Amino acid sequence: MLFPQLYVPGQQNLYFNKIVFVNCVLHGIYSSLILFFIPYGAMYNSMRSDGKAIADYQSFALVAQTCLLIVVSAQIGLDTAYWTVVNQFFIWGSLSVYFAITFTMYSDGMYLMLTPSFPFVGTARNTLSQPNVWLAIFLSIILCVLPVVGYRFLKTQLKPTPSDKIKEAKKRPPPPSPKRRLRRTSTRRSGYAFSHQHGFGALIMSGRNMRPKSPFATTGTFSPNTTGISVA
Numbered sequence: 001m002l003f004p005q006l007y008v009p010g011q012q013n014l015y016f017n018k019i020v021f022v023n024c025v026l027h028g029i030y031s032s033l034i035l036f037f038i039p040y041g042a043m044y045n046s047m048r049s050d051g052k053a054i055a056d057y058q059s060f061a062l063v064a065q066t067c068l069l070i071v072v073s074a075q076i077g078l079d080t081a082y083w084t085v086v087n088q089f090f091i092w093g094s095l096s097v098y099f100a101i102t103f104t105m106y107s108d109g110m111y112l113m114l115t116p117s118f119p120f121v122g123t124a125r126n127t128l129s130q131p132n133v134w135l136a137i138f139l140s141i142i143l144c145v146l147p148v149v150g151y152r153f154l155k156t157q158l159k160p161t162p163s164d165k166i167k168e169a170k171k172r173p174p175p176p177s178p179k180r181r182l183r184r185t186s187t188r189r190s191g192y193a194f195s196h197q198h199g200f201g202a203l204i205m206s207g208r209n210m211r212p213k214s215p216f217a218t219t220g221t222f223s224p225n226t227t228g229i230s231v232a
Helices: 004-011 018-043 057-079 085-105 108-113 123-127 131-158 162-171 198-206
Strands: none
Touching (some): 004 162, 018 057, 018 131, 057 131
């Protein structure tokens, strides 16, 4: 109700249309090429620190799927606006469970119990212990995530959505409200006039009782000055 412009992109199908679908397909193709060729180049004709080769199919598959999971987790972290305990649990829990299952599948115990099903013993610890493998994983993350971050930043600056405009407006401090001068009107009234009867109130308001009395008011004759003070 406060921001009705947020409904405009959904009404005009701005978040899902043919252009958005083509962009997602292109982004998927680009990410797939990165997740394939970066581990392939890191594993091609590479050897461990003890001189043994690690360029085999299983080691390449392990590095590729590790890059994929970490890149997807990083992408989910970028799309998460509010971090809660549930988000933390599932993102970090997924990575923890993945490495736990991976090292379990390539362990000596699983090989001894089910030899036909787990023949690639020691692949995880031999591959993930190499520095060039982790360098390839880090490079894959940068090449997959950095274009997304750059595209979103440029889109926010050059062509912001209604949601971006509202977020930017909320970050700014609100303008100071104009100060209004209060006009105070006096409500004081004469309590003396209303404390008497109607006749006396009219007499006081007319001012006749405030007039000075004439010396001829009572006797009609002039009274001599007996005070000894000369009158001009």
